[in-house]
Amino acid sequence: MSAENLIYTLLGLPLLASALVLLFRNQPNLRDGQAVLLGIISAGAAFQLYLLPTGASLTLLELAPGLTLSFTPEPLGKLFALVAGTLWPLATLYTIGYMRGAKEKNHTRFLFFYAVAIHATMGIALSGNLLTLFVFYEMLTFSTYPLVTHKGDEAALKAGRVYLGILVASSIVFLLFGVIGVWAMAGTLDFVSGGILAGKIDPFYVPALLALFAFGIGKAALMPLHRWLPAAMVAPTPVSALLHAVAVVKAGVFTVLKVGVYIFGIDFLKETGGSEWLVWVASFSILAASIVAMTKTNLKARLAYSTVSQLGYIVMGMALATPLAASGAALHIAAHGAGKITLFFCAGAIYVAHKRTDIQDMNGLGRTMPITYTAFALAALSIMGVPPLAGAWSKFMLMGGALDNGYLLVLGVLMVSSLLNLVYLGEIVIRGFFANPTRKLKGVQEAPLTMLLPLSMTALLSLALFFAVDLFIIDFGG
Amino acid sequence: MMQHLPILQVLLPLLASPFAALLRGRDVAWGLTFVTTGLAFLISIALFFQQRAIGETMIYELGNWAAPLGIVYVIDAASALVLPVISGIGFIATLAARQLVAAEIDARDHGLFYAAWLLTIAGMMGQVTTGDAFNIFVFLEISSLSAYALVAMGAGRDRRALPAAFNYLILGTVGATFYVIGLGLLYMLTGTLNLADLAERLPHVEETRAAFTAMAFIALGLFLKMALFPLHFWLVPAYAHAPSAVTALMASTATKVSVYVLIRLIFGVFGVEFPGIADAVGLLVLTLGIAGAFVGTLAAIVETDLKKLFAQSSIAQLGYMAIGIGAMSATGLAAAFLHLFNHALMKGALFLAIGMIAAQAGRATMGTIQGAGKQIPITMTAILFGGLALIGVPLTAGFISKLYLIRALLEQNFWLLAGLTFISSALALAYVWKIIEATWLQPRPKGAPVLRETASQYIPAWIMVVATLGFGIYATPLVEAAFAAAHVFIPSVAGAN
Numbered sequence: 001m002s003a004e005n006l007i008y009t010l011l012g013l014p015l016l017a018s019a020l021v022l023l024f025r026n027q028p029n030l031r032d033g034q035a036v037l038l039g040i041i042s043a044g045a046a047f048q049l050y051l052l053p054t055g056a057s058l059t060l061l062e063l064a065p066g067l068t069l070s071f072t073p074e075p076l077g078k079l080f081a082l083v084a085g086t087l088w089p090l091a092t093l094y095t096i097g098y099m100r101g102a103k104e105k106n107h108t109r110f111l112f113f114y115a116v117a118i119h120a121t122m123g124i125a126l127s128g129n130l131l132t133l134f135v136f137y138e139m140l141t142f143s144t145y146p147l148v149t150h151k152g153d154e155a156a157l158k159a160g161r162v163y164l165g166i167l168v169a170s171s172i173v174f175l176l177f178g179v180i181g182v183w184a185m186a187g188t189l190d191f192v193s194g195g196i197l198a199g200k201i202d203p204f205y206v207p208a209l210l211a212l213f214a215f216g217i218g219k220a221a222l223m224p225l226h227r228w229l230p231a232a233m234v235a236p237t238p239v240s241a242l243l244h245a246v247a248v249v250k251a252g253v254f255t256v257l258k259v260g261v262y263i264f265g266i267d268f269l270k271e272t273g274g275s276e277w278l279v280w281v282a283s284f285s286i287l288a289a290s291i292v293a294m295t296k297t298n299l300k301a302r303l304a305y306s307t308v309s310q311l312g313y314i315v316m317g318m319a320l321a322t323p324l325a326a327s328g329a330a331l332h333i334a335a336h337g338a339g340k341i342t343l344f345f346c347a348g349a350i351y352v353a354h355k356r357t358d359i360q361d362m363n364g365l366g367r368t369m370p371i372t373y374t375a376f377a378l379a380a381l382s383i384m385g386v387p388p389l390a391g392a393w394s395k396f397m398l399m400g401g402a403l404d405n406g407y408l409l410v411l412g413v414l415m416v417s418s419l420l421n422l423v424y425l426g427e428i429v430i431r432g433f434f435a436n437p438t439r440k441l442k443g444v445q446e447a448p449l450t451m452l453l454p455l456s457m458t459a460l461l462s463l464a465l466f467f468a469v470d471l472f473i474i475d476f477g478g
Numbered sequence: 479m480m481q482h483l484p485i486l487q488v489l490l491p492l493l494a495s496p497f498a499a500l501l502r503g504r505d506v507a508w509g510l511t512f513v514t515t516g517l518a519f520l521i522s523i524a525l526f527f528q529q530r531a532i533g534e535t536m537i538y539e540l541g542n543w544a545a546p547l548g549i550v551y552v553i554d555a556a557s558a559l560v561l562p563v564i565s566g567i568g569f570i571a572t573l574a575a576r577q578l579v580a581a582e583i584d585a586r587d588h589g590l591f592y593a594a595w596l597l598t599i600a601g602m603m604g605q606v607t608t609g610d611a612f613n614i615f616v617f618l619e620i621s622s623l624s625a626y627a628l629v630a631m632g633a634g635r636d637r638r639a640l641p642a643a644f645n646y647l648i649l650g651t652v653g654a655t656f657y658v659i660g661l662g663l664l665y666m667l668t669g670t671l672n673l674a675d676l677a678e679r680l681p682h683v684e685e686t687r688a689a690f691t692a693m694a695f696i697a698l699g700l701f702l703k704m705a706l707f708p709l710h711f712w713l714v715p716a717y718a719h720a721p722s723a724v725t726a727l728m729a730s731t732a733t734k735v736s737v738y739v740l741i742r743l744i745f746g747v748f749g750v751e752f753p754g755i756a757d758a759v760g761l762l763v764l765t766l767g768i769a770g771a772f773v774g775t776l777a778a779i780v781e782t783d784l785k786k787l788f789a790q791s792s793i794a795q796l797g798y799m800a801i802g803i804g805a806m807s808a809t810g811l812a813a814a815f816l817h818l819f820n821h822a823l824m825k826g827a828l829f830l831a832i833g834m835i836a837a838q839a840g841r842a843t844m845g846t847i848q849g850a851g852k853q854i855p856i857t858m859t860a861i862l863f864g865g866l867a868l869i870g871v872p873l874t875a876g877f878i879s880k881l882y883l884i885r886a887l888l889e890q891n892f893w894l895l896a897g898l899t900f901i902s903s904a905l906a907l908a909y910v911w912k913i914i915e916a917t918w919l920q921p922r923p924k925g926a927p928v929l930r931e932t933a934s935q936y937i938p939a940w941i942m943v944v945a946t947l948g949f950g951i952y953a954t955p956l957v958e959a960a961f962a963a964a965h966v967f968i969p970s971v972a973g974a975n
Contacts, residue, residue: 065954165911177904180884
């Protein structure tokens with residue numbers, strides 16, 4: 001298929017899936033089966049697009065002179081589309097297993113918005129300019145709201161308000177201003193290799209403009225705009241997987257990275273030093289979130305803060321303003337995606353099989369759920385950055401980038417953070433395998449196969465990514 | 479026939495008005511109004527395309543008396559753009575008025591209501607078309623006097639409409655008087671009232687104090703009429719207590735016409751080169767505009783009555799138009815025209831939707847709409863989209879105006895002002911969010927009246943919503959038309975778009 005057709009396919013398949021979900025609402029197996037099938041096709045399409053050379057572009061419509069809705073897959077966007085496209089069918093399969101296993105209600109509505117959210121994510125990934133990105137960014141917020149509040153009780157609605165409130169307000173107040181500001185100064189919003197702002201803006205304003213993006217993209221969960229992420233933990237676990245690994249936060253850091261690389265330009269940021277402050281804000285976010293994570297005993301809450309911390313890596317990778325660090329940040333989108341989705345899948349599996357959510361209740365569970373816990377351990381090691389798992393490479397490249405620009409202190413931050421990861425993720429594994437069970441457990445008691453299969457596959461993905469890393473390193477020049 | 483279109487669109491509603499007053503019986507007067515405004519709308523659209531096709535100013539001489547002796551009607555890129563806004567809103571508001579008026583106005587008064595309704599539309603169309611400064615005053619009075627009467631007709635349900643109308647009358651008359659005093663000075667200086675003629679002769683006397691005074695009087699009078707902060711106090715009570723249909727019509731048109739007349743006189747007659755105009759109008763209007771944007775927005779945030787809330791928001795939105803004017807550049811004027819057009823659409827949608835709620839529930843407050851998303855989803859979705867457009871979310875018309883407004887300010891290196899403009903418009907999120915949250919995220923209180931919606935109730939609002947979205951998704955022709963309108967007053971510099 002040509003690149004144009006692949007763009008249509010990637011954008012269209014999730015919409016088709018959502019339409020078919022509504023159509024087959026009374027035939028659960030057909031409804032769920034087609035979603036997984038279309039997901040697998042879209043994963044294939046994303047992979048094919050990833051291998052094609054860049055240069056294709058597709059304009060849907062022109063709003064006003066020079067303002068278009070258009071899609072231009074560039075290396076970074078293609079990588080993100082690949083991450084989202086690959087994780088979507090796995091997440092859908094897992095969702096089906098979870099929803100049936102945990103006896104949640106309203107499967108049709110849930111699957112419908114799940115697919116719409118993937119459509120929005122694809123739109124973000126492939127967007128050719130900031131305006132297109134913004135439109136799909138907002139669409140993603142609104143399509144995930146019904147998922148976050150799925151349970152419909154008081155707590156869910158309250159969390160939903162925080163979720164919608166922070167994401168909408170930050171994007172309207174800061175991000176939109178940034179978008180309009182860029183358009184007024186540069187006369188264009190297109191993502192161009194090397195950036196579009198060099199020579200168009202007084203370097204004095206660069207840090208302020210960058211701040212509009214860094215804090216306007218609330219989905220990147222940079223502290224102090226991270227509150228929505230732990231709040232959204234009330235949602236069913238598949239939503240957490242979607243939020244943390246496939247779509248929402250990944251869309252956030254992807255946007256940060258894309259703006260840094262294709263709007264500001266790495267060289268421009270380095271020359272003006274406009275992103276220095278962000279290195280330290282990201283460092284703070286990395287460490288502070290890790291420390292908060294250690295205090296949480298609810299498994300999902302701990303993983304949520306771990307995500308906030310890990311997102312800091314990607315924002316920092318952009319702010320370090322070297323090609324190596326940016327490549328590391330891009331790789332971390334994939335590596336963290338594979339790792340974190342596994343962790344959440346495991347958390348959901350533990351909930352479905354044993355109805356446990358608190359880490360202190362999980363002593364000895366590893367022995368009854370060997371597959372789940374092995375997957376969890378692998379993913380945890382990847383997040384910590386231990387070879388031979390994917391997270392090792394991205395962390396390594398970030399450190400290299402920090403050295404390139406002489407941020408020695410950042411090396412320390414990254415090391416301390418790895419240590420903290422070891423403590424708060426390691427605890428869960430150690431309790432699982434070595435602590436004595438608080439309650440009596442008998443034999444092997446795993447979650448259903450529809451859940452085990454995706455979580456083992458994503459765990460293996462972390463492993464595979466380490467060895468096939470060459471394929472996923474994007475060269476940002478220099 | 480075709481060459482008489484410029485006068486027909488004014489004449490039709492003017493002549494239909496006395497008939498409407500005489501007609502008795504349910505829906506007869508409405509039917510006449512509906513047909514008349516529909517025709518006026520068609521004519522103004524035809525004029526728009528005719529003007530675009532020939533690409534130059536069309537002059538219609540009344541009774542074949544040439545200017546400056548006779549009165550001329552001028553269809554140029556600017557008036558051709560504003561006319562369809564007024565007649566279009568007039569038409570859609572008439573469509574909605576059938577239900578709203580039946581619910582809110584005593585059946586005996588329907589004929590008089592529609593007579594005043596037609597007169598105010600005719601007056602506004604006349605102000606936009608005429609090429610004579612005194613003729614503008616005549617039409618201004620026609621539209622204003624009938625508007626006072628329309629507001630006062632809200633008294634049947636809400637006695638507060640009477641003081642509101644009285645206030646409006648006093649301040650409106652003060653404004654009109656200021657305008658006519660300025661005009662007198664100009665006539666004394668130049669001996670002409672034809673706008674084009676005035677523009678030609680003024681440079682010879684521009685150093686005189688009388689010319690400056692004339693400008694000050696005219697500008698001040700129009701500031702009052704367009705409700706520029708801090709001369710806006712008449713607007714909120716007038717909009718809030720008027721019959722719902724009147725609010726929808728006036729909020730989208732009345733102040734806009736004064737904005738247009740201000741542009742026409744300040745830029746078309748005095749011109750950007752006029753001594754002192756950059757300070758007296760430019761800087762002043764910018765300052766008042768941004769102040770109004772904040773005051774209106776903040777007042778809207780704390781307001782609980784929805785008509786008042788959106789009336790306050792109108793103060794803010796007029797502030798944005800003022801900022802576009804105050805930028806004293808082609809882009810700024812284009813932004814003002816864009817926002818004039820776009821804001822008419824979104825406020826039309828909002829007030830029509832709210833009017834339907836108010837007509838049913840007696841009032842439309844935050845309490846009335848709490849949890850209403852489940853009962854009247856289609857109406858509330860219209861309000862949602864209108865609100866998003868007010869904030870300036872992409873894919874709505876509001877985004878396009880905001881975009882060009884900020885660009886106009888940054889072109890002149892008004893960084894601080896651009897930031898303030900953006901912040902105030904982002905603050906609109908607060909009051910829109912308040913409504914979204916109450917409507918969609920909160921449960922309907924027990925014992926609250928059941929709201930209903932039928933197609934005939936929400937279709938008028940939805941026509942405006944579709945237009946708001948349409949001009950947000952495909953704005954290119956509108957942007958071109960707005961720049962063409964701006965270039966009538968400030969000749970184009972190469973490369974602007």
